[in-house]
Amino acid sequence: MSVWDDAEALKTLGDTAGGTEETGDGTGYPEGAKKLKEHMWTERNRAVVRLAKARRLEQTGKLECDACNFDFAKVYGEDGVGFIEAHHRIPLASFTAPTDARVEHFDLVCSNCHSMLHRMKPLKTALELKKHLLENFKRPGATHSRGSKSRA
Ligand SMILES: [Zn+2]
Numbered sequence: 511m512s513v514w515d516d517a518e519a520l521k522t523l524g525d526t527a528g529g530t531e532e533t534g535d536g537t538g539y540p541e542g543a544k545k546l547k548e549h550m551w552t553e554r555n556r557a558v559v560r561l562a563k564a565r566r567l568e569q570t571g572k573l574e575c576d577a578c579n580f581d582f583a584k585v586y587g588e589d590g591v592g593f594i595e596a597h598h599r600i601p602l603a604s605f606t607a608p609t610d611a612r613v614e615h616f617d618l619v620c621s622n623c624h625s626m627l628h629r630m631k632p633l634k635t636a637l638e639l640k641k642h643l644l645e646n647f648k649r650p651g652a653t654h655s656r657g658s659k660s661r662a
């Protein structure tokens with residue numbers, strides 16, 4: 511299961527936010543951390559996520575990462591079939607209730623890209639991350655191309 515489903519992770523996030531980080535506004539609780547908590551909480555809307563995955567399978571026959579095209583089924587075989595994580599794309603501030611979540615609001619991403627999406631500030635979409643990845647892989651001297659291949 512995904513780390514984003516872990517209640518302990520949410521708790522730790524809250525503790526960390528209230529503890530060591532300087533917020534500047536004296537509340538000891540940065541708005542960003544609160545937003546991230548809400549974001550992760552809404553991602554638990556499993557019914558919507560299930561529907562998003564089912565719809566994608568129906569349309570493309572596979573569950574590839576929207577950012578890097580990683581396919582768990584292709585790489586991990588039987589164990590990877592049906593596995594992909596869902597990332598909520600819309601800022602939660604625009605929702606009045608968790609039930610507002612829709613299939614169109616979710617990016618389907620691999621675990622690596624999902625983690626990176628949450629590290630990037632401000633919050634990015636899978637499409638934005640994809641552009642970022644393409645830029646990096648294109649650049650001569652980027653780690654994965656080792657400079658020579660992309661120049662050939
Ligand atoms: Zn990915």
Ligand SMILES: [Zn+2]
Binds near residue numbers: 553597598627628
């Ligand atoms: Zn996410």
